[in-house]
Amino acid sequence: MKIMRSERKGSRLRDIGDEPDYRFTLANERTFLAWIRTALSLLAGGVAVVQLVPDLAPHTQRLVLGLALVALALTLSATAYRRWYQVERAMRLGRALPFSALPLVLSAGLVIVIVVSVVLMLAS
Numbered sequence: 129m130k131i132m133r134s135e136r137k138g139s140r141l142r143d144i145g146d147e148p149d150y151r152f153t154l155a156n157e158r159t160f161l162a163w164i165r166t167a168l169s170l171l172a173g174g175v176a177v178v179q180l181v182p183d184l185a186p187h188t189q190r191l192v193l194g195l196a197l198v199a200l201a202l203t204l205s206a207t208a209y210r211r212w213y214q215v216e217r218a219m220r221l222g223r224a225l226p227f228s229a230l231p232l233v234l235s236a237g238l239v240i241v242i243v244v245s246v247v248l249m250l251a252s
Contacts, residue, residue: 145220163208170201
């Protein structure tokens, strides 16, 4: 029988369960970094919409669109670490990977931003 190390919520991650195959840990880290890169891109897009494309729409409409992109960036960056931690913990404990609604939230948010952008471009 395999004895697992501490599973307490406040435990350091390295003290929980067993060390997973390093390839899975590195893949989890790459996924985390991809979420962070995506958040930075959304942030840059939000700033660009507000500051660099004055012909797209009036300032208020650009501001709303830019803030939507920044809100998506904030959501993504605020949850990326938590997701990394949950996956790492599940791997260490030999459990199924946890469900995440983040891809759905990100996709739905981007669909809304894209539709609004197309409408603004066609209207101008």
